[in-house]
Amino acid sequence: MAVNSAFRPALFFAALLFGTHAFADGTPTLSAAKTTEQAGLVDIRKLAPDIAEDIKYAGSDNFVGTPVDGYLAPKCFLLKPAAEALARVERDLHTQHQRLQIFDCYRPARAVAHFVRWAGDLSDQRTKPAHYPTLDKGALLGDYIAPVSGHSRGATIDLTMMQCDAADAHCKPLDMGTSFDYFGTLANTESPQATPAQHANREVLRAAMERQGFRNYAMEWWHYTLTPEPTPDTIYDVPVQ
Structure with a gap:
């Protein structure tokens, strides 16, 4: 769940409350959109109906341990250019009896605020x-969790890859070395702690995503952003539903 660590928390939350414009230091504008349609966000299943989804923040199987604010349904929304590119990745993988499994896509700004509140509650260690x-919870704010996430711009996705049999059935996730949202250096895409087989699997995923214009975030093997981003200076806070 990569983040943008350059931020001014008080001003950012003022922007959330009052809808102010982007700051000179690069803090993004909060869109006035109230629905996914107004924001230009597309349900990936409209373009890739069979794509596998395991939307972690809509349930309790995540690092917060509860459903996250803003996730009212287990769905993946992306801005149209990112959704179209991801659908192309999925189609390409089908030729190799492989497919994607999605953990998270567009993330409402209110969800990121939920993460920050959780990170500040050092008594919750569940x-x-x-x-x-391997980390103290107090160390998570910064590189791992911050008030601004690229996911809220609508062109970032967290995902893994599955290998299926010759009939495109019985698909199993490839061994990437960690689970999704593992906070630690083993999750770094080029981590020397990963085995050669895990590195190879990560590289297969990276190559598939890069062919369609996505770039990886080096701290997280599962995290990809379409480049160039459609709305690099705008974040959204419409609920996922």
Whole structure:
């Protein structure tokens, strides 16, 4: 769940409340859109009906341990150019009996604020064994969690790859070395802690995504952003429903 660590928290939350314009330091504009249609966000299943989804923040199987604010349904929305590019990745993979599995797509700004509140509650350690076993929770704010996320711009996605049999059935996720939203260096795409087989699997995913214009975030093997981004200076806060 990569973040933008350059931020001014008080001003950012003022922007959320009052809809102010982008700041000179690069803090993005909050869109006035109230619906996915107004924001230009597209449900990926309209373009790739069979794509596999495991939208983690719509349920409790995530690092917060509860459904996250703004996720009212387990759906993947992206701005149209990103959705079209992702659908092309999925079609390309089908020729190799492979497919994508999506963990997260567009993320409402209110969800990111939920993450920040959770990170500030050091008494809640329920998900430490699964998500940050080698880190103190207090260290998560910054590189891992911050008030501004690229996901809120509508062109970033978290995902993995599955290998299917010759009949395109019985698809199983490839071994990438960590689960989704593992906070630690093993999740770095080029981590020396990963095995050669895990590196190879990460490279297969990266190559498939790069062919359609997505770039990887080096700290997280699952995180990709379409380049150039359609709305690089705008974030959205419409609910996923």
